[in-house]
Amino acid sequence: MSENNQLRDVYDAIADPTRRQLIHLLSESEEIPLHELTAQFQMGRTAVSKHLTILKEAGLILDRKVGRETRFKLNAAPLREIQDWLSFYSKFWSTNMLRLNQLFEEEE
Amino acid sequence: MSENNQLRDVYDAIADPTRRQLIHLLSESEEIPLHELTAQFQMGRTAVSKHLTILKEAGLILDRKVGRETRFKLNAAPLREIQDWLSFYSKFWSTNMLRLNQLFEEEE
DNA sequence: ATTATATGACACCATTTGGTGTCGTGTCAA
DNA sequence: TTGACACGACACCAAATGGTGTCATATAAT
Numbered sequence: 435m436s437e438n439n440q441l442r443d444v445y446d447a448i449a450d451p452t453r454r455q456l457i458h459l460l461s462e463s464e465e466i467p468l469h470e471l472t473a474q475f476q477m478g479r480t481a482v483s484k485h486l487t488i489l490k491e492a493g494l495i496l497d498r499k500v501g502r503e504t505r506f507k508l509n510a511a512p513l514r515e516i517q518d519w520l521s522f523y524s525k526f527w528s529t530n531m532l533r534l535n536q537l538f539e540e541e542e
Numbered sequence: 543m544s545e546n547n548q549l550r551d552v553y554d555a556i557a558d559p560t561r562r563q564l565i566h567l568l569s570e571s572e573e574i575p576l577h578e579l580t581a582q583f584q585m586g587r588t589a590v591s592k593h594l595t596i597l598k599e600a601g602l603i604l605d606r607k608v609g610r611e612t613r614f615k616l617n618a619a620p621l622r623e624i625q626d627w628l629s630f631y632s633k634f635w636s637t638n639m640l641r642l643n644q645l646f647e648e649e650e
Numbered sequence: 651a652t653t654a655t656a657t658g659a660c661a662c663c664a665t666t667t668g669g670t671g672t673c674g675t676g677t678c679a680a
Numbered sequence: 681t682t683g684a685c686a687c688g689a690c691a692c693c694a695a696a697t698g699g700t701g702t703c704a705t706a707t708a709a710t
Contacts, residue, residue: 449557450668454627461631469686479687481669502677502686510634517632519562520625523569526618558698577656587657589699610656610707655708666697671690678685 440493444512447492452477453485460495460508467503548601552620555600560585561593568603568616575611 448454452475459474460466468486472479486506489495493512497504556562560583567582568574576594580587594614597603601620605612 443557443559445557445559445562449551449553451551451553452668454553457631461634467686477669478671480671480689483688484668499687504687508634510631513628513631514635516624517628520621520628523565523618523621524625526569526616527622560698575656585699586701588659588701591658592698607657612657651710653708653710655706657706658704660703661701663700664698667695668693669695670693672692673690674688676685676687678683680681680683 440491440512442488442491444492444494444515447489447494448513448516450485450488452482453489456482456485456489457494457508457510460506461510465505465507467500467505469503471506548599548620550596550599552600552602552623555597555602556621556624558593558596560590561597564590564593564597565602565616565618568614569618573613573615575608575613577611579614 448457455474456471459471468479468483471486472482475482486495486497490497494509496507496509498507499505556565563582564579567579576587576591579594580590583590594603594605598605602617604615604617606615607613
């Protein structure tokens with residue numbers, strides 16, 4: 435079913451703030467070419483391109499050539515893996531859990 | 543209110559699989575000493591200790607000395623930041639969103 | 651008192667990371 | 681047809697990462 439062609443760990447891909455900003459930018463438009471993405475950062479085109487490659491390896495973006503530009507598109511689906519991972523730990527910060535901790539601490 | 547003393551990015555802290563496993567181990571017990579954690583991995587004590595330091599810098603664990611051992615305890619709360627970040631993108635993989643994409647593609 | 655255990659603090663090392671600059675090529679516009 | 685533009689593919693570099701081993705010290709056990 436769901437293809438698992440990820441060369442790169444999704445957790446790794448979102449670890450960098452630049453890459454998270456790229457994801458955000460791509461979530462606001464259907465498709466954005468490299469030069470337009472680069473304009474949003476201080477760093478050069480090569481660096482942005484490298485970050486996009488890492489996102490692509492994690493399956494988080496798709497790209498296609500249109501004339502002389504390469505346009506990128508978000509594919510957020512792999513982020514679901516992180517959400518699933520987090521859901522296991524959410525019980526540790528739920529309101530009930532915090533109340534429970536308070537009770538334990540009061541007993542000591 | 544909520545202290546923001548994080549020296550280290552939480553996204554960075556969970557990027558490493560060893561550190562995610564440490565989080566998992568710590569979620570199963572109240573407190574675990576370093577030597578016991580080390581026993582769960584192939585790598586040496588120094589390496590595990592470094593990973594724990596990174597988790598601590600991200601605010602994900604607490605430690606206290608008990609006799610000659612240092613015991614570690616999970617503090618999952620900082621993970622909430624990632625959950626909040628993800629919640630913005632969850633709309634991209636919701637069932638409704640997938641249906642909507644199908645409709646768009648059918649129109650083309 | 652002696653020995654074994656648990657740890658912190660280092661020094662060290664190979665590899666990865668995140669940036670730079672340059673060169674060559676395909677594409678669009680004048 | 682001549683530039684200007686957008687890009688991929690390099691080569692390159694400093695710093696961070698993820699390991700190792702060793703030494704000194706505090707504590708526990710015999």
